[in-house]
Amino acid sequence: MIIITGGAGFIGSNLVRAFNERKRNDILIVDNLGEGEKYKNLLGLRFYDYVDKHAFLHNVMDGVYDDLKIEAIFHEGACSDTMEYNVNYMVENNFEYSKTLLSYAMERDIPFLYASSASTYGLGKFGFYENDKCENALNPYAFSKLIFDRYVKNLLPKAKSQIAGLRYFNVFGPQEYHKNKMASVFFHFYNQINENGEARLFEGAGVVEDGEQKRDFVYVKDIVNINLWFFEHPEVSGIYNAGTGKAHSYNDAVAAVIKAMGKGTFTYVDFPEVLRGKYQFFTESDNSKLLEAGYDKGFYDFEEAVAEYVDILDDGGYFSYV
Numbered sequence: 001m002i003i004i005t006g007g008a009g010f011i012g013s014n015l016v017r018a019f020n021e022r023k024r025n026d027i028l029i030v031d032n033l034g035e036g037e038k039y040k041n042l043l044g045l046r047f048y049d050y051v052d053k054h055a056f057l058h059n060v061m062d063g064v065y066d067d068l069k070i071e072a073i074f075h076e077g078a079c080s081d082t083m084e085y086n087v088n089y090m091v092e093n094n095f096e097y098s099k100t101l102l103s104y105a106m107e108r109d110i111p112f113l114y115a116s117s118a119s120t121y122g123l124g125k126f127g128f129y130e131n132d133k134c135e136n137a138l139n140p141y142a143f144s145k146l147i148f149d150r151y152v153k154n155l156l157p158k159a160k161s162q163i164a165g166l167r168y169f170n171v172f173g174p175q176e177y178h179k180n181k182m183a184s185v186f187f188h189f190y191n192q193i194n195e196n197g198e199a200r201l202f203e204g205a206g207v208v209e210d211g212e213q214k215r216d217f218v219y220v221k222d223i224v225n226i227n228l229w230f231f232e233h234p235e236v237s238g239i240y241n242a243g244t245g246k247a248h249s250y251n252d253a254v255a256a257v258i259k260a261m262g263k264g265t266f267t268y269v270d271f272p273e274v275l276r277g278k279y280q281f282f283t284e285s286d287n288s289k290l291l292e293a294g295y296d297k298g299f300y301d302f303e304e305a306v307a308e309y310v311d312i313l314d315d316g317g318y319f320s321y322v
Helices: 010-021 038-042 053-061 087-107 140-158 177-182 185-196 220-232 250-261 288-292 302-314
Strands: 002-005 027-031 049-052 072-075 112-117 163-168 170-172 198-202 217-219 238-242 265-269
Touching (some): 002 010, 010 027, 010 220, 027 053, 049 053, 072 087, 087 112, 087 140, 087 163, 112 140, 140 238, 163 220, 170 220, 185 250, 198 250, 217 220, 217 302, 250 265
Parallel strands (some): 027 049, 072 112, 163 238, 170 217, 198 265
16 A cells, blocks of 8 residues: 555645556545645545545554555645744644654655655755755745754664655646645646736846746656656665756746647736745756666656646646546
8 A cells, every 4th residue: 555645735646646547546645635625636536545634643653554564655745835934833734744654654664755845945045956055944834844854864874764855846737726826837827817818927026037037847747757766766765856957937937838828928017025035036956866866757848748737727627537
């Protein structure tokens, strides 16, 4: 059996889908469906069972799963809202929960693959390489991810089974409807163009030219491929970047969406004051460590990935049950 926390979320549900395509349905999905429409992400998936994240942690501590053969735990679940400023909540949800689950995996020699974040690099003043000198945290979310990465680094020398942390850059793709304001710019551009014919981009805020904020936009299928590569290589542990290694501007992003949709224009809007000093104007993954580890799956072409995503959004944005 495979356990995927956050399995009803954006990346988690794409990971479940990939296992389904490999004829694997023996998946325990852990999540918190809340009151929104995240449940729709599960409608197109096949899985063994679903359990609420709180009940799951109690089950872990009570030994409910001790007799099961767990092949791996993919810990994708977390609060990913970068505008959530309750630090205690972030630490409890993203750090303490992760520690408990990691301890369980290590005690039973279960490979543990988890979602970290490129937000751990802060403004990227010293680059985007998996090194302490590059790390910073501009908000509670980034802080919660960074302290867990550092906790893992201390445990790695004595770990007998795989622990792999993947620092996701700016991921986009199907199954992100429920993320609302935290969904990718591609999702928002698509909907803005459909609603009023015009996408909205931030001005440069005196830091860069308008729309020239650059991010390492990575298609969710690439993120899935990276996860599956580590799953297939349990001998590889550590913390690794998960991005394409090539930054694209927001101008590039909106141009790709407009090209794929065959319609639309765009305009620039004022940069939000609340984001000043807390906004990454540039991210670009240094993939040296990932490639040295042996990753050889390549990455989707940027415009082709955007075009495929637009096609999926045209069909509703969710996976079908097949």
